[in-house]
Amino acid sequence: DIQMTQSPSSVSASVGDRVTITCRASQVINTWLAWYQQKPGKAPKLLIYAASTLQSGVPSRFSGGGSGTDFTLTINSLQPEDFAIYYCQQANSFPFTFGPGTKVTFK
Amino acid sequence: EVQLLESGGGLVQPGGSLRLSCSASGFTFSSYAMSWVRQAPGMGLEWVSAISPGGSPDYADSVKGRFMISRDNSKNTLYLQMSSLRAEDTAVYYCARPPRPTYCSGGSCYSDGWFDPWGRGTLVTVSS
Numbered sequence: 001d002i003q004m005t006q007s008p009s010s011v012s013a014s015v016g017d018r019v020t021i022t023c024r025a026s027q028v029i030n031t032w033l034a035w036y037q038q039k040p041g042k043a044p045k046l047l048i049y050a051a052s053t054l055q056s057g058v059p060s061r062f063s064g065g066g067s068g069t070d071f072t073l074t075i076n077s078l079q080p081e082d083f084a085i086y087y088c089q090q091a092n093s094f095p096f097t098f099g100p101g102t103k104v105t106f107k
Numbered sequence: 108e109v110q111l112l113e114s115g116g117g118l119v120q121p122g123g124s125l126r127l128s129c130s131a132s133g134f135t136f137s138s139y140a141m142s143w144v145r146q147a148p149g150m151g152l153e154w155v156s157a158i159s160p161g162g163s164p165d166y167a168d169s170v171k172g173r174f175m176i177s178r179d180n181s182k183n184t185l186y187l188q189m190s191s192l193r194a195e196d197t198a199v200y201y202c203a204r205p206p207r208p209t210y211c212s213g214g215s216c217y218s219d220g221w222f223d224p225w226g227r228g229t230l231v232t233v234s235s
Contacts, residue, residue, distance in 0.1 A: 034221035091220025
């Protein structure tokens, strides 16, 4: 199975900051990677797919990059509604696997 | 409007069984692969199982041999039959769909492996 890791596990930031989250796969997954945002008590929301494609309706301050094994999610100019947990997920092969999550909290 | 609505969760004793359902509306259900993803209380996301439009299943190792995914395209409904339940199966179970329908080319079919939309989830608690 492909293992996914994320760093940091948590980050404290202020409104207007730029936040970058890193995700690493245990083997090459090309660009078969997605990023999700989850808020308490809610289902995850797809932000980015194919490593860098913004899902329809997602603000342009979110961007994704990377390929192979190393990926990033960047939030430019953090907004109050962005405080949440972010997960990466590999979609290269079954079983699909998620990273452990990165919690973005208010500084 | 695309909607996924899970049902069937509840409290079950260890070793027991439960069947979850996911009722789909607002799209051509038979054209999409579907998945179940779960989240234990306070924990991260775990993909559980997927099924192709034609009914071909895949499972996480943690549930293989105990859970069975199925679908009824005539009823626009996805199912997850869970048996030999364990305490570690306690979680919110989400039904999820990829953004695009499965597409076929050259005799092979492909489904996106990411998910949007998701249902609201149904809580399964395994406890005595």
